[in-house]
Amino acid sequence: MSVILKNVHKSYESESGVHPVLKGIDLTIQPGEFVAIIGKSGSGKSTLLNMITGIDRPTTGSVRVNDTDLHSLPPRKLAPWRGRQIGVIFQFFQLLPTLSLLENVMLPMDFCGMYAPRERLQRAMGLLEQVQMAEHAHKMPSAVSGGQQQRVAIARALANDPPIIVADEPTGSLDSKTADSVFTLFRHLVERGKTVIMVTHDNDLAHQVQRTVVVVDGEIVNEYVMQAFPHLDAEQLGHLHSRLERVFVPAGSMIIQEGDEADRAYIIVSGEADVLIHQGFGEDRVVNRLEPGQYFGEIALIHGSRRTASVRAREDMELLAFGKEELSGLLNRSTMTVEEMNQEVRERLAQLATMKQAVMK
Numbered sequence: 001m002s003v004i005l006k007n008v009h010k011s012y013e014s015e016s017g018v019h020p021v022l023k024g025i026d027l028t029i030q031p032g033e034f035v036a037i038i039g040k041s042g043s044g045k046s047t048l049l050n051m052i053t054g055i056d057r058p059t060t061g062s063v064r065v066n067d068t069d070l071h072s073l074p075p076r077k078l079a080p081w082r083g084r085q086i087g088v089i090f091q092f093f094q095l096l097p098t099l100s101l102l103e104n105v106m107l108p109m110d111f112c113g114m115y116a117p118r119e120r121l122q123r124a125m126g127l128l129e130q131v132q133m134a135e136h137a138h139k140m141p142s143a144v145s146g147g148q149q150q151r152v153a154i155a156r157a158l159a160n161d162p163p164i165i166v167a168d169e170p171t172g173s174l175d176s177k178t179a180d181s182v183f184t185l186f187r188h189l190v191e192r193g194k195t196v197i198m199v200t201h202d203n204d205l206a207h208q209v210q211r212t213v214v215v216v217d218g219e220i221v222n223e224y225v226m227q228a229f230p231h232l233d234a235e236q237l238g239h240l241h242s243r244l245e246r247v248f249v250p251a252g253s254m255i256i257q258e259g260d261e262a263d264r265a266y267i268i269v270s271g272e273a274d275v276l277i278h279q280g281f282g283e284d285r286v287v288n289r290l291e292p293g294q295y296f297g298e299i300a301l302i303h304g305s306r307r308t309a310s311v312r313a314r315e316d317m318e319l320l321a322f323g324k325e326e327l328s329g330l331l332n333r334s335t336m337t338v339e340e341m342n343q344e345v346r347e348r349l350a351q352l353a354t355m356k357q358a359v360m361k
């Protein structure tokens with residue numbers, strides 16, 4: 001029951017040419033995850049959501065949602081499929097203005113023929129109760145506030161008990177207090193086992209979810225980059241992302257060599273590496289092991305010195321490399337990252353010093 005996008009590209013054609021909006025998106029979301037999608041305006045977030053809901057189709061690549069390949073669904077089956085599998089919530093609620101709140105919530109059940117007709121009313125009332133809107137059930141949308149309309153939109157999204165809730169800027173038009181209460185509702189849904197995928201501009205909300213996906217110019221920032229530098233915001237991550245170079249190294253190869261001059265540092269995306277120091281004779285000594293989400297090579301870059309240790313791939317590895325300029329750009333933009341990296345460098349140097357002393361004895 002997961003969401004799997006593989007190498008999804010989406011382009012729009014206009015008179016001025018072809019505009020790529022999504023450029024090779026790989027994304028897997030497990031059942032029960034609470035995922036925030038963030039990124040600058042125009043980066044492709046809504047387009048990405050539209051791929052997941054099947055509202056739009058990729059130009060190339062595949063989208064599987066709960067074991068259904070969306071490409072293989074004939075268009076006439078797509079809307080009923082979405083009605084059962086995915087609850088969609090928009091920034092401006094999009095309740096039908098001519099129906100009461102209760103009727104709005106019943107609509108998806110009527111549309112998909114879910115639940116016996118006499119059950120629908122009861123179920124819709126139950127859902128309105130869950131979002132504390134039962135007392136307003138017979139009002140029209142225009143008679144309640146924006147926050148209340150959004151709560152009703154959430155009840156409507158839950159009408160067919162879909163396993164996945166997709167929300168595009170659900171708190172974007174709400175004041176911060178109302179936004180918090182809507183967000184709390186989402187958290188309760190996740191606690192009840194729903195998968196929630198939410199586009200948001202709100203960095204504070206994004207930090208409260210289990211997982212953040214950052215979209216930059218139609219690409220997703222590697223999640224290990226975010227793990228390596230957890231204090232960068234979406235813009236800082238975007239800046240770094242566009243300058244990273246993908247490097248593949250085979251098992252056993254020396255990625256950096258103690259004593260060499262330094263030009264790059266690396267973030268590990270897959271595979272593990274050993275940090276080694278020379279013993280003066282025989283085999284090098286392993287002083288540390290690095291795994292995905294960690295960086296290395298930063299010490300000599302920061303200090304403008306030669307490599308203080310060697311790093312060897314234990315297995316085939318994928319790395320993301322960055323140079324001195326990118327590192328100083330990064331450190332200029334985020335004081336939290338400077339502090340954390342300085343702390344890490346201090347610990348690593350202390351460990352190396354202890355190990356080197358032990359070797360010399």
Ligand SMILES: Nc1ncnc2c1ncn2[C@@H]1O[C@H](COP(=O)(O)OP(=O)(O)OP(=O)(O)O)[C@@H](O)[C@H]1O
Pocket residue numbers: 012013021039040041042043044045046047048
């Ligand atoms: N149907 C379409 N036809 C042509 N271009 C489109 C279409 N839909 C989106 N685009 C373009 O794709 C780009 C990404 O749009 P998208 O709405 O996905 O961005 P976004 O990150 O959600 O932005 P925002 O935060 O402002 O909503 C934009 O430049 C937009 O103009």
